[in-house]
Amino acid sequence: EVSITKFPADERKIIAKAHDKYKKARAGIINTRHGQIHTPAFMPVGTKGTVKAMLPESVQTTGADIILGNTYHLMLQPGAKRVFKLGGLHKFMNWSKPLLTDSGGFQVMSLSKLRKITEEGVIFNSHIDGSKFMLSPESSTEIQYLLGSTITMAFDECTPYPSTYEQAKSSMELTSRWAKRSRKAFYSRDGYGQFGIIQGSIYNDLRLKSALDLIELDFEGYAIGGLAVGEGQELMFKVLDYAPDLLPINKPRYLMGVGKPADIIGAVQRGIDMFDCVIPTRSGRNGQAFTKYGVVNIRNSKYKEDNTPLEEDCLCPACKNYTKAYLHYLVKVKEILGAMLMTWHNLMYFQKLMLRIREYIAQGKDFDFIS
């Protein structure tokens, strides 16, 4: 078990079973101030303090132990100080289990039009009203403290793909300097943790240097950043064939922004413990349902009189009480209930996938099933 405490995590009793193809899959438990996280874990994305179209208690029934929030969005609205004054993000959004907040750099680069990267941090104009902001290792870490995050992410620069070796090197070195400042700014408390994020793009020597720089800072966990940024699954797996092994075996490893079920399975087989991805929620709202038969595009006219559920043995409300014909209709006419039911089913599907993976690892069974 990995306990996120202010002391280095105690020896992780990894229920890792030798798996013929990969000896790296592991299942475990992360203990935090807000409860346990069973790994391998999938974190639903709750960018603006809500998992879109879901009540927090509904997210909990899908089996999620932890959800992801975003520094960037919450600092712009409603503002970190206001959330702090109102009792913190857990209270504000009525989610009492662990919360991981991303540090904001990635969202600045993907959302704000005008921005400038300096040694100090990133200066940007809010994508909402154009007002000027600065995010730095110190301000990002303070914002995450004000939000009350269980797991705080170091402030990094997500190296774009493709990048030349030189570009990736200077970007990774900036991330290392920012990681040091993030670690110094972190208010260490029992049951809370801060994760460093390694960069280095697809260059193994840069990934190694990034890992060494961050291991020195003794974070409670480590994320592999700079992936799922357009490099494709093959190149991502090529990096994952070695990058997780550069990180401490007894600490959680989090692959940011991943992914489809097949990506998750391949990454777990390479030693990854934690995931976050908008796919189940965003694609659910867009009419895509993940099922054991493959992805169902519910808007397809072949479902307009299909009186069967998405999955006959799924326990989610969409499958228990409704048919594909009804979901087809709701999504076509853009009824809010359509987004809710599709999201609920997909989140349940992803959590069931993680549960099966954890069980297979614990029994030392081959889980190379493609969901």
Ligand SMILES: CNc1nc2cc3c(=O)[nH]c(N)nc3c(CCO)c2[nH]1
């Ligand atoms: C969807 N793909 C993706 N790749 C990511 C890569 C990064 C990264 O390198 N750093 C940080 N801080 N966040 C990242 C995030 C946002 C969280 O999902 C990513 N998301």
Ligand SMILES: [Zn+2]
């Ligand atoms: Zn279902």
